[in-house]
Amino acid sequence: MSGVSEGLDVLLARSSLEDEDQIFKYLYGKRLPKLEFSAEAKELAEKENFELTGYKFEVSNEQLRRPRVVRVAGIQNQIVEATDAPISTQRDSLHQRVGKMIEAAALAGAKIIGLQEAWTMPFAFCTRERLPWTEFAELAENGVTTQFLKKLAAELGVVIISPILERDDKDDVIWNTAVVISHTGNVIGKTRKNHIPRVGDFNESTYYMESELGHPVFETAFGRVGINICYGRHHPQNWLMYALNGAEIIFNPSATVDGLSEALWPIEARNAAIANHVFTVAINRVGTEVFPNEFTSGNGKPAHRDFGHFYGSSFIAGPDGSRTPGASRVREGVIIAEIDLNLNRQTKDSWGFKMTQRLALYGEKFSEAAKADYKPQIIKEA
Amino acid sequence: MSGVSEGLDVLLARSSLEDEDQIFKYLYGKRLPKLEFSAEAKELAEKENFELTGYKFEVSNEQLRRPRVVRVAGIQNQIVEATDAPISTQRDSLHQRVGKMIEAAALAGAKIIGLQEAWTMPFAFCTRERLPWTEFAELAENGVTTQFLKKLAAELGVVIISPILERDDKDDVIWNTAVVISHTGNVIGKTRKNHIPRVGDFNESTYYMESELGHPVFETAFGRVGINICYGRHHPQNWLMYALNGAEIIFNPSATVDGLSEALWPIEARNAAIANHVFTVAINRVGTEVFPNEFTSGNGKPAHRDFGHFYGSSFIAGPDGSRTPGASRVREGVIIAEIDLNLNRQTKDSWGFKMTQRLALYGEKFSEAAKADYKPQIIKEA
Numbered sequence: 001m002s003g004v005s006e007g008l009d010v011l012l013a014r015s016s017l018e019d020e021d022q023i024f025k026y027l028y029g030k031r032l033p034k035l036e037f038s039a040e041a042k043e044l045a046e047k048e049n050f051e052l053t054g055y056k057f058e059v060s061n062e063q064l065r066r067p068r069v070v071r072v073a074g075i076q077n078q079i080v081e082a083t084d085a086p087i088s089t090q091r092d093s094l095h096q097r098v099g100k101m102i103e104a105a106a107l108a109g110a111k112i113i114g115l116q117e118a119w120t121m122p123f124a125f126c127t128r129e130r131l132p133w134t135e136f137a138e139l140a141e142n143g144v145t146t147q148f149l150k151k152l153a154a155e156l157g158v159v160i161i162s163p164i165l166e167r168d169d170k171d172d173v174i175w176n177t178a179v180v181i182s183h184t185g186n187v188i189g190k191t192r193k194n195h196i197p198r199v200g201d202f203n204e205s206t207y208y209m210e211s212e213l214g215h216p217v218f219e220t221a222f223g224r225v226g227i228n229i230c231y232g233r234h235h236p237q238n239w240l241m242y243a244l245n246g247a248e249i250i251f252n253p254s255a256t257v258d259g260l261s262e263a264l265w266p267i268e269a270r271n272a273a274i275a276n277h278v279f280t281v282a283i284n285r286v287g288t289e290v291f292p293n294e295f296t297s298g299n300g301k302p303a304h305r306d307f308g309h310f311y312g313s314s315f316i317a318g319p320d321g322s323r324t325p326g327a328s329r330v331r332e333g334v335i336i337a338e339i340d341l342n343l344n345r346q347t348k349d350s351w352g353f354k355m356t357q358r359l360a361l362y363g364e365k366f367s368e369a370a371k372a373d374y375k376p377q378i379i380k381e382a
Numbered sequence: 383m384s385g386v387s388e389g390l391d392v393l394l395a396r397s398s399l400e401d402e403d404q405i406f407k408y409l410y411g412k413r414l415p416k417l418e419f420s421a422e423a424k425e426l427a428e429k430e431n432f433e434l435t436g437y438k439f440e441v442s443n444e445q446l447r448r449p450r451v452v453r454v455a456g457i458q459n460q461i462v463e464a465t466d467a468p469i470s471t472q473r474d475s476l477h478q479r480v481g482k483m484i485e486a487a488a489l490a491g492a493k494i495i496g497l498q499e500a501w502t503m504p505f506a507f508c509t510r511e512r513l514p515w516t517e518f519a520e521l522a523e524n525g526v527t528t529q530f531l532k533k534l535a536a537e538l539g540v541v542i543i544s545p546i547l548e549r550d551d552k553d554d555v556i557w558n559t560a561v562v563i564s565h566t567g568n569v570i571g572k573t574r575k576n577h578i579p580r581v582g583d584f585n586e587s588t589y590y591m592e593s594e595l596g597h598p599v600f601e602t603a604f605g606r607v608g609i610n611i612c613y614g615r616h617h618p619q620n621w622l623m624y625a626l627n628g629a630e631i632i633f634n635p636s637a638t639v640d641g642l643s644e645a646l647w648p649i650e651a652r653n654a655a656i657a658n659h660v661f662t663v664a665i666n667r668v669g670t671e672v673f674p675n676e677f678t679s680g681n682g683k684p685a686h687r688d689f690g691h692f693y694g695s696s697f698i699a700g701p702d703g704s705r706t707p708g709a710s711r712v713r714e715g716v717i718i719a720e721i722d723l724n725l726n727r728q729t730k731d732s733w734g735f736k737m738t739q740r741l742a743l744y745g746e747k748f749s750e751a752a753k754a755d756y757k758p759q760i761i762k763e764a
Contacts, residue, residue: 005401008408014400018393026390027409029645182763189761195738210740215747219762234735236618236657237744244751245758263411263703264656271653274646275618321645353616356577358592362619363749365597369626370742376627379571380601381564 004258004288004309007329029322032056035071035338041107048100050077051333052108055316055324057279059340068341070222072249072279073110074314075101075119077332078287083122087135091120095148105334106156111183111222114161114251114281117230118176120145121165122289123255126201126307129293134207137167140179140190154185159220161227163253165208166190174208178227178253180218188218193229194238200260201297201307202231215241223341226250226278233268233282236275237366243276244359248341250276254284257308265313266326273317277348279339286312286332319347386640386670386691389711411704414438417453417720423489430482432459433715434490437698437706439661441722450723452604454631454661455492456696457483457501459714460669465504469517473502477530487716488538493565493604496543496633496663499612500558502527503547504671505637508583508689511675516589519549522561522572536567541602543609545635547590548572556590560609560635562600570600575611576620582642583679583689584613597623605723608632608660615650615664618657619748625658626741630723633663639690647695648708655699659730661721668694668714701729 005011017023024031035054045052059067080093098119105113117123124133138144145164153160159182166177176193192211196204215238217226226242226249233239233252242250252269256262269282287310294303313326316337327333348354368374387393399405406413417436427434441449462475480501487495499505503518520526527546535542541564548559558575574593578586597620599608608624608631615621615634624632634651638644651664669692676685695708698719709715730736750756 005404008405011400011405011408015405016398018396019387022387023390023393023397026393026644026648180761184763186763188763195740198734198738199732214759216759216761219760224760231738234657234733235739236622236653237739237748240618241744241747241751244747244756246760261703262408266408267649267653267656267703271618271649274649275616321643321649350581351616352580356580356613357617357619358577359748360752362623363745363747363752365623365626365745366619366741366748367745369623370745374626377596377598378601378606378628379562379598381566381568381570 004330007311007313007326009325010329028325029320030058032322032324035336037108041104044100044104044107045334050101051328051331052104053327053333054108054336054338056338057318057322057340057343059343060346062342065342068223069338070111070341071109071336071338072281072316073105073113073334073336074281074283074316075105075113075115075334076283076286076312076314076327077101077116077119078285079122079289083124083289084292087132091136094120095145099152101332101334102152102158102160103156105336106158108334108336110158110336112159112220112225112249114253114283115163116283116285117163117253117255118165119163123285124291125204125207127291127293127295128203128206134174137165137174139169140164140166140177141187146179146181146187149181150185150187153181153183157183159183159222161225161251161253163229176204176208176229178229180220180225183221188220189216191216191227193232195232195235197231215245217242217245217247224248228252230254230256233272236272239272239276243278247278248344249279249281251281252283254282255310256284258311259308262311270317270323273319274321275353277319277344277351277354279319280317282317283314284312285310286328286330319344386712389693389695389708391707392711410707411702412440414704414706417718419490423486426482426486426489427716432483433710433713434486435709435715436490436718436720438720439700439704439722439725441725442728444724447724450605451720452493452723453491453718453720454663454698455487455495455716455718456663456665456698457487457495457497457716458665458668458694458696458709459483459498459501460667461504461671465506465671466674469514473518476502477527481534483714483716484534484540484542485538487718488540490716490718492540492718494541494602494607494631496635496665497545498665498667499545499635499637500547501545505667506673507586507589509673509675509677510585510588516556519547519556521551522546522548522559523569528561528563528569531563532567532569535563535565539565541565541604543607543633543635545611557593558586558590558611560611562602562607565603570602571598573598573609575614577614577617579613597627599624599627599629606630610634612636612638615654618654621654621658625660629660630726631661631663634665636664636666637692638666640693641690644693652699652705655701656703657735659701659726659733659736661701661726662699664699665696666694667692668710668712701726
C-alpha cells in the first residue's frame with residue numbers, strides 16, 4: 001500500500017504522545033479496554049492475513065435487569081480477483097474470503113456480524129457501465145449469496161447482515177439491499193437504501209432507486225438491528241427513524257474513498273450513536289479497485305481506471321459518546337465490540353434526548369418545510 | 383488551573399507527532415491556515431489576558447458570484463466576580479470584561495460575534511435556588527444588557543448574538559433567550575431555547591420552558607444567522623430546522639462541564655455543519671463557578687458548591703467537514719474564523735444532502751411516530 005497513509009491510529013501509535021490516556025479520552029471519549037480472543041481466532045486471522053481487533057464498552061450494573069452482553073462485528077475487505085475475471089469467479093472468491101472472516105468473527109465471540117456495502121462485488125457504479133456489473137445482482141431471499149450465508153450463519157450460530165446488489169423478481173429492478181440472516185439460517189428480512197448519492201463517481205442513482213420499504217428494524221436473538229446503508233449516514237433523520245422503530249444497534253455498511261468523505265467519516269456514525277442512544281457500527285470497504293475500462297469523474301481530470309482508495313477505518317460507537325479506534329486504513333479486518341445493550345437505556349435515562357426531542361413539532365415543521373410554498377422564518381431588521 | 387487538563391490541542395502541541403499534517407487532517411478535516419491580526423487586537427488580548435486565535439476556511443472561486451467573506455467570532459469567558467457579590471456588580475463586571483473581548487474580536491475583523499449561553503451571570507441553575515439568580519433575568523428588547531450591547535454594536539459596526547436569561551414583560555415568565563443585535567445598534571429579534579435539559583445539575587427545566595417561537599433565522603448585513611442554544615445541539619432535527627429556514631451560520635452558545643458532555647462536544651456541532659451545509663460556531667463557557675450554598679447533584683456524592691469545570695474548547699466548523707482547533711480548555715478566549723459563505727452552496731451542490739433528504743417522508747414518519755399508538759416497524763423471524 002505504498003503511498004497510502006495508514007491513518008490516524010497508526011500515526012498516533014508511532015508518535016510520542018504527551019499524556020496518552022487524556023489524548024485518547026478526548027479523541028474517543030474513553031480508552032476502551034481491548035478484548036482478548038481465542039488462539040483459534042487469532043491464528044485464523046494471522047493465517048488469512050487480516051486484522052482482528054476488539055474492544056469492550058463500559059456499562060453500569062443494574063439490579064433488576066440482567067446484562068444483555070453481545071459481541072458485534074464489522075468486516076471490511078478488499079475484492080479478491082481482478083475486476084475483469086469472470087463474474088462468478090469474482091463473487092465466489094469473495095464468498096470464500098469473507099466466509100473466513102465471518103468464521104474468525106464467530107470464533108472471537110461475535111454474534112451479530114455486519115458486512116460492507118455490496119460486499120460480493122467491486123464498487124463498479126463509478127463506471128456507469130451496465131454489463132457485466134449488473135450481473136452481480138441477485139435475489140435477496142434466496143440468491144446464491146444468501147444461500148451461502150444461510151448455511152454459514154446456521155453452522156456458526158451468528159446473525160449476518162449481508163448488503164448486496166439485489167435484483168427483484170417482480171420487475172427485474174435493481175436495489176441496494178441488506179439481507180438479515182438469522183443465527184438459525186433463516187432470512188429474517190431485508191431493507192433497502194433510503195438515500196442514494198448523486199455525488200462524484202458514486203453514480204448510484206442511475207442504478208437503483210430510493211427504498212420505499214421504510215425503516216425496518218430486525219429482531220434478532222441478540223438484539224434489535226437497523227441498517228442504514230452508506231450515504232444514509234449523512235441524513236440524521238434516517239438514523240433517527242431506525243431508532244424510533246426500536247433499533248438498538250444500527251449498522252452502516254459503506255463504500256467511500258479518500259479525498260471525498262474522510263473528514264465526515266468519524267463524525268456521522270458517532271453523532272448518530274449519541275443522538276439516538278444506540279450503538280452504531282460504521283463499516284467501510286478497503287483497498288483500491290481497478291476497472292477494465294477507463295472512466296471520467298466529472299472533475300476535469302484525465303480518464304482513469306480506479307476511483308481512489310477505500311480507507312477502511314471501520315469503527316463502533318456507543319450511546320455514551322465513546323467509540324473504538326478505527327480498524328486499519330489499509331488492511332482487511334474484523335473489528336469487534338463487546339457491548340451491553342443496557343447501556344442504551346442507561347444513557348437514554350441520563351441524557352434524556354428522547355424525552356426532549358419534540359418529535360411532533362418536527363414532524364409538523366418538516367411537513368410544512370417540504371411544501372413548495374414554504375416561507376422560511378426569516379427575521380429582518382425593522 | 384492546576385489539576386485541570388489543558389485539553390487535546392495543547393497535549394498534541396506538546397507531543398512529538400508522526401506526520402503532523404496528516405494527523406491534523408484526520409482530526410480536523412484540513413489544517414486550516416492561521417489568521418494574522420492587527421497589533422492593536424493582539425495587544426488588547428494580551429493586556430486583558432485572553433486568548434485570541436483565528437483560522438481561515440478554504441473555498442473555491444466562482445465566476446458569477448462574488449465571494450461573501452466574513453469573519454465570525456465565538457467568545458468564551460469566565461465569570462469575573464464571586465457569585466456572592468451583588469447581582470449588579472456581577473453583571474456589570476461581565477459587561478466590562480466581555481465588552482473588551484468583543485472589542486478585540488472587532489479589531490481582529492469579526493463582523494458577527496457570538497457570546498456564550500447566559501453570559502451575564504454564573505450558570506446558577508445547578509443550585510435550584512430562585513433568588514438571587516432570577517434577578518439576572520432582564521427584558522430581551524431593552525434590558526440593561528441589550529442597552530449596553532446596542533451601543534457597542536453600533537460603535538464597532540458588528541452584529542452581536544447575546545444569549546441571556548430573559549424575563550418577559552407579559553407574564554413575568556423566565557426564558558433562555560438569545561438577542562440578535564444589528565451592526566446598526568438595533569435589535570433584529572430574539573429566539574429562545576427549543577430543548578431544555580433535565581440532566582444532572584442542569585436543573586434548567588425548572589427555570590424556563592421550551593420555546594414556542596420556532597426556529598427563526600436573522601438576516602444580518604453579514605449573513606443569515608440561526609441560534610441553537612446549548613442542549614439543542616443534541617437534537618439533529620433542531621439544527622436542520624434552522625438550516626431549512628435559511629441559516630448560513632448557526633451559533634451554539636453553551637454551558638457544559640467536563641465529565642458530562644465532553645465526548646460529545648467535538649462531534650455534534652461539526653456533524654450539524656456537515657449535515658446541513660452550514661457553518662456552526664460552538665461556544666462553551668470556561669472556568670469553575672463556586673456558589674454560596676452547597677447543593678447535591680443526584681449522584682450520591684456529598685454536597686458541594688461547584689458543579690465542575692466548564693471546558694471552553696469553542697470551535698468553528700465548516701460545511702465541508704473541516705473545523706478549527708478548539709479555543710483553550712482553561713483560558714478565556716476569542717476564536718475567529720474567516721469564512722466565505724459561498725462554501726455552503728458549493729458543498730451543497732457537491733454533496734447534495736439537501737436534494738436527497740426526503741423531507742416530506744420524514745415529516746410524515748415523525749408525525750406518525752409521535753403518536754401514542756405508533757407501531758414500530760419491527761420484523762421478526764417467521
